[in-house]
Amino acid sequence: MSFTLAIVGRPNVGKSTLFNRLVGKKLALVDDQPGVTRDLREGEGRIADLRFTVLDSAGLEEATDDSLQGRMRRLTERAVEMADVCLFMIDARAGVLPADMVFAEILRKKNANVILAANKGEGKAADATILEAYSLGLGEPIRLSAEHGEGMGELMDVLRPIYEAHEERAAADAPDIDVEVGDDDEDAPRVPTKAKPLQIAVVGRPNAGKSTLINQIIGEERLLTGPEAGITRDAISVQQDWAGPDGVPVPMRIFDTAGMRRKAKVQEKLEKLSVSDGLRAVKFAEVVVVLLDVEIPFEQQDLRIADLAEREGRAVVIAVNKWDIEDEKQTKLKELRESFERLLPQLRGAPLVTVSAKTGKGVDKLQQAIMRAHEVWNRRVSTANLNRWLVGMLEQHPPPAPGGKRIKMRYMTQVKTRPPAFVVMTSHPDMMPESYKRYLVNGLRVDFDMPGTPIRLFLRDQG
Numbered sequence: 222m223s224f225t226l227a228i229v230g231r232p233n234v235g236k237s238t239l240f241n242r243l244v245g246k247k248l249a250l251v252d253d254q255p256g257v258t259r260d261l262r263e264g265e266g267r268i269a270d271l272r273f274t275v276l277d278s279a280g281l282e283e284a285t286d287d288s289l290q291g292r293m294r295r296l297t298e299r300a301v302e303m304a305d306v307c308l309f310m311i312d313a314r315a316g317v318l319p320a321d322m323v324f325a326e327i328l329r330k331k332n333a334n335v336i337l338a339a340n341k342g343e344g345k346a347a348d349a350t351i352l353e354a355y356s357l358g359l360g361e362p363i364r365l366s367a368e369h370g371e372g373m374g375e376l377m378d379v380l381r382p383i384y385e386a387h388e389e390r391a392a393a394d395a396p397d398i399d400v401e402v403g404d405d406d407e408d409a410p411r412v413p414t415k416a417k418p419l420q421i422a423v424v425g426r427p428n429a430g431k432s433t434l435i436n437q438i439i440g441e442e443r444l445l446t447g448p449e450a451g452i453t454r455d456a457i458s459v460q461q462d463w464a465g466p467d468g469v470p471v472p473m474r475i476f477d478t479a480g481m482r483r484k485a486k487v488q489e490k491l492e493k494l495s496v497s498d499g500l501r502a503v504k505f506a507e508v509v510v511v512l513l514d515v516e517i518p519f520e521q522q523d524l525r526i527a528d529l530a531e532r533e534g535r536a537v538v539i540a541v542n543k544w545d546i547e548d549e550k551q552t553k554l555k556e557l558r559e560s561f562e563r564l565l566p567q568l569r570g571a572p573l574v575t576v577s578a579k580t581g582k583g584v585d586k587l588q589q590a591i592m593r594a595h596e597v598w599n600r601r602v603s604t605a606n607l608n609r610w611l612v613g614m615l616e617q618h619p620p621p622a623p624g625g626k627r628i629k630m631r632y633m634t635q636v637k638t639r640p641p642a643f644v645v646m647t648s649h650p651d652m653m654p655e656s657y658k659r660y661l662v663n664g665l666r667v668d669f670d671m672p673g674t675p676i677r678l679f680l681r682d683q684g
């Protein structure tokens with residue numbers, strides 16, 4: 222299945238214009254290929270070297286029946302289901318309209334991979350919408366002008382990692398080894414789990430113990446037979462169920478970056494490869510386990526990848542391996558915590574777990590930390606609770622008054638999960654010191670118990 226991008230959004234924002242630009246020629250309005258709805262146009266799109274299928278949900282404004290809303294919703298849902306990524310388009314000159322909110326909600330509900338684009342972005346008139354667009358809770362908007370071809374480079378930059386991750390996944394799907402645990406009836410037919418598996422990557426420097434850890438988790442011989450079984454491309458993943466908090470099985474998929482590296486024929490490339498493998502694994506993952514070697518923890522390479530995971534908005538768990546060879550466990554743990562705080566302040570609150578991949582000690586704790594980090598990463602805090610909390614925070618430590626002008630904060634809401642992101646309506650957002658933002662972020666983390674996940678805080682000018 223080729224990589225599919227769906228362009229969605231309300232009528233007249235410029236979807237067809239972008240579609241035509243991506244496809245490069247005008248296509249017939251209706252495509253009656255089986256499986257493609259009559260309202261969805263399909264074409265072969267291209268930006269630079271990326272080739273993909275584009276779906277356009279435009280053409281709706283011609284529909285005259287009064288169930289336009291309902292049709293639009295159904296059509297969008299269908300496009301989302303067919304697509305690997307949705308380009309959600311708004312009109313930068315019109316601002317964020319209620320109809321846009323409806324689309325944003327559909328996309329959020331469907332858990333879609335979304336690229337938010339503010340089209341008609343040429344000229345200054347678009348500036349305000351770019352900021353406003355954050356309130357849709359779909360991350361950073363890119364600024365496009367489909368008509369004038371502006372912003373296509375940026376679109377490509379955003380698209381590329383998603384595209385590459387898709388290609389990797391397609392490769393990874395072939396050699397999957399499904400390992401079932403906790404099932405005492407060996408012969409029972411395998412019922413495919415509906416839930417999307419939680420995606421985990423174990424990253425770390427060579428010899429940190431990544432393969433040993435993965436083997437320990439999934440069972441030795443399964444992995445050993447796995448990678449040999451006709452793997453031609455370089456992403457390897459294994460899937461299994463873990464026991465969740467209530468004993469409910471939670472499907473997991475672990476990306477084996479070490480396995481990728483084992484396949485590297487040229488030894489000199491080893492170091493370089495393991496870094497780029499790690500980078501790719503971070504793109505795949507929801508939870509990134511940064512595996513450190515207790516003898517050489519927090520090396521440059523570890524710090525780089527941990528920082529990348531944070532910037533990419535992944536949930537992070539720090540695991541210190543080879544704990545079995547450490548004699549001074551108490552002292553060492555204290556030392557590790559201090560280094561962690563000093564060297565990775567951006568990951569404050571992330572769990573630090575000690576394990577021995579070799580003996581298996583601590584591995585169950587690591588698995589629990591992973592599931593918990595994932596849960597927190599998906600956490601949603603109600604607006605009512607947030608605003609009660611905000612009042613308390615402001616009383617306890619009022620915002621600064623640069624030049625005698627008190628910065629006022631009136632309202633706060635969570636706009637996104639995975640990772641949690643919040644918007645605060647504030648006067649003079651540009652004057653807000655970083656230290657005050659940190660105070661709020663740290664407060665959120667502690668008071669709403671959100672360890673192990675990046676937290677994003679956006680300030681929005683309340684005008």
Ligand code: GDP
Pocket residue numbers: 231232233234235236237238239279280282340341342343365366367368369
């Ligand atoms: P759709 O209904 O979302 O498919 O929107 P269309 O692609 O049909 O575009 C609606 C209108 O917006 C047309 O008149 C386009 O020429 C215009 N349009 C599309 N993209 C841009 C843009 O980047 N800038 C400006 N100024 N107008 C645009």
Ligand code: GDP
Pocket residue numbers: 425426427428429430431432433434479542543544545546576577578579580
């Ligand atoms: P990778 O390069 O990160 O995949 O690391 P490996 O899993 O290949 O492990 C590198 C070396 O560390 C091997 O010799 C392992 O036996 C050893 N090792 C891995 N985990 C542990 C552990 O928990 N304790 C000890 N003592 N050695 C370990």
